[in-house]
Amino acid sequence: AQTVTQSQPEMSVQEAETVTLSCTYDTSESDYYLFWYKQPPSRQMILVIRQEAYKQQNATENRFSVNFQKAAKSFSLKISDSQLGDAAMYFCAYRTYNNAGNMLTFGGGTRLMVKP
Amino acid sequence: NAGVMQNPRHLVRRRGQEARLRCSPMKGHSHVYWYRQLPEEGLKFMVYLQKENIIDESGMPKERFSAEFPKEGPSILRIQQVVRGDSAAYFCASSRLAGEAYNEQFFGPGTRLTVL
Numbered sequence: 001a002q003t004v005t006q007s008q009p010e011m012s013v014q015e016a017e018t019v020t021l022s023c024t025y026d027t028s029e030s031d032y033y034l035f036w037y038k039q040p041p042s043r044q045m046i047l048v049i050r051q052e053a054y055k056q057q058n059a060t061e062n063r064f065s066v067n068f069q070k071a072a073k074s075f076s077l078k079i080s081d082s083q084l085g086d087a088a089m090y091f092c093a094y095r096t097y098n099n100a101g102n103m104l105t106f107g108g109g110t111r112l113m114v115k116p
Numbered sequence: 117n118a119g120v121m122q123n124p125r126h127l128v129r130r131r132g133q134e135a136r137l138r139c140s141p142m143k144g145h146s147h148v149y150w151y152r153q154l155p156e157e158g159l160k161f162m163v164y165l166q167k168e169n170i171i172d173e174s175g176m177p178k179e180r181f182s183a184e185f186p187k188e189g190p191s192i193l194r195i196q197q198v199v200r201g202d203s204a205a206y207f208c209a210s211s212r213l214a215g216e217a218y219n220e221q222f223f224g225p226g227t228r229l230t231v232l
Contacts, residue, residue, distance in 0.1 A: 006158075042225070044223065050220075102211065103175070104209075105161065106160070
């Protein structure tokens with residue numbers, strides 16, 4: 001079974017600065033997807049960014065980028081120019097590549113605080 | 117196109133009562149997933165359904181919990197004889213037909229169940 005670990009329960013960043021959230025995972029599969037979700041106080045789950053394991057290029061979405069290290073099974077999220085609206089819980093998630101197993105496996109989350 | 121709808125948003129039950137949580141997937145989506153989020157934890161997969169079929173219920177507790185996704189109407193997660201440990205946020209997600217390499221799951225706003 002796959003597992004996802006987020007070792008930072010809480011992180012803090014100054015507004016306009018850069019912060020990196022860590023995620024490691026364990027799998028025996030070679031093809032899979034990785035995701036970062038944001039959960040603000042409203043508790044709505046919002047997809048921030050996704051990465052296909054077969055792609056060597058790191059995914060980027062505006063101020064959000066990932067550092068995907070497949071051999072190390074590491075998938076960190078970098079938030080540049082942090083904004084107050086970035087304050088939320090962030091969850092790393094894994095999904096297998098084949099269509100039969102569509103469930104997401106989530107890490108325990110990192111609470112990000114943004115200081116003005 | 118309306119998003120994934122869940123109701124009720126908040127549900128309070130006394131121990132021993134039944135809880136029924138409803139999920140209407142996005143238009144055109146025929147796959148539904150249920151996840152549970154205990155306080156201060158990540159989401160945990162419970163069950164994956166297609167219309168009239170349970171595909172994977174490996175995350176469902178063996179007793180008291182059941183799920184269905186009928187041909188017509190919303191998906192229902194049913195918890196019989198609730199206990200305090202069932203208090204959690206229950207999220208529903210939906211995705212499009214299988215056969216695509218990537219099926220993004222769109223999340224509903226969740227139902228917060230409180231058992232007194």
